[in-house]
Amino acid sequence: MKYGLGRFPSPPDPRDYQLAKLLEIAPVSKYSPKNWHSDRVLNQGKTPHCVGFGWAGWGICSPVESNYHNTDGHSIYNKAKLYDGIYANSPGSTVRSGAKAMLSKRRIVSYYFARNIAEAEEFVAYHGPVVLGIDWYEGMMQTDTRGLIHPTGNLLGGHCVLWKGVAGNYGIIRNSWGLGWGVGGEAKILLRDLGDIYHNNGEACAAVENPVAAKGSLMHELYTSVVNLIKEG
Numbered sequence: 001m002k003y004g005l006g007r008f009p010s011p012p013d014p015r016d017y018q019l020a021k022l023l024e025i026a027p028v029s030k031y032s033p034k035n036w037h038s039d040r041v042l043n044q045g046k047t048p049h050c051v052g053f054g055w056a057g058w059g060i061c062s063p064v065e066s067n068y069h070n071t072d073g074h075s076i077y078n079k080a081k082l083y084d085g086i087y088a089n090s091p092g093s094t095v096r097s098g099a100k101a102m103l104s105k106r107r108i109v110s111y112y113f114a115r116n117i118a119e120a121e122e123f124v125a126y127h128g129p130v131v132l133g134i135d136w137y138e139g140m141m142q143t144d145t146r147g148l149i150h151p152t153g154n155l156l157g158g159h160c161v162l163w164k165g166v167a168g169n170y171g172i173i174r175n176s177w178g179l180g181w182g183v184g185g186e187a188k189i190l191l192r193d194l195g196d197i198y199h200n201n202g203e204a205c206a207a208v209e210n211p212v213a214a215k216g217s218l219m220h221e222l223y224t225s226v227v228n229l230i231k232e233g
Helices: 019-025 050-060 070-083 095-104 117-126 191-198 218-232
Strands: 108-113 130-137 155-167 170-174 186-190 203-209
Touching: 019 108, 019 117, 019 203, 050 070, 050 095, 050 130, 050 155, 070 095, 095 108, 095 130, 095 203, 117 130, 117 155, 117 191, 117 203, 130 191, 170 191, 186 191
Parallel strands: none
Antiparallel strands: 108 203, 130 155, 130 203, 155 170, 170 186
16 A cells, blocks of 8 residues: 555543534634644654654644654554554554643643534644544545545545545545645545544544644634633533
């Protein structure tokens, strides 16, 4: 295979499904671009380190942009393996283990999983990107003439990508397979297709940047207050 996969579904943990609380508290930003800016495409190569690269890609993306590179993707993955439990001896990792790795590295202060695709879509449209874990099919290995990928053909495994935008009936994802995949490292997928594959062990996770990394940011101030409110509630 030209590109590496390597995502396992995170074991369910109801304590983590709190993205709805973030949506209730955080105001809708009139400045939301619906396609969050990211100035760097990462490349995991053929490694199974997509979870580490999904989180590193999240760190690069606005509204709070930090400095992540390929080495960070590998490092986050290696740290995530310490939290993998039943997957510890298998190549690949889970989105939750990646989030725990980010916590242990003090790159984030908290993380929140969506309960369903609607919550994830709303967050991406108005608040920021999410780390997305989904099944990956043959029809998603390359884009069609419209820049779309399709969940058709054989199931190849699990993959972790960054869901960074919503445009009409499409979701916009940033992969970690370099500039040679998709259109400059990105692709569109019909929201109905994304919903279908999400319902089969899919997951979406957002997080709050470490206050040190995001110091002075308006988004940091907002999310710091949100985290405090959630803890109090």
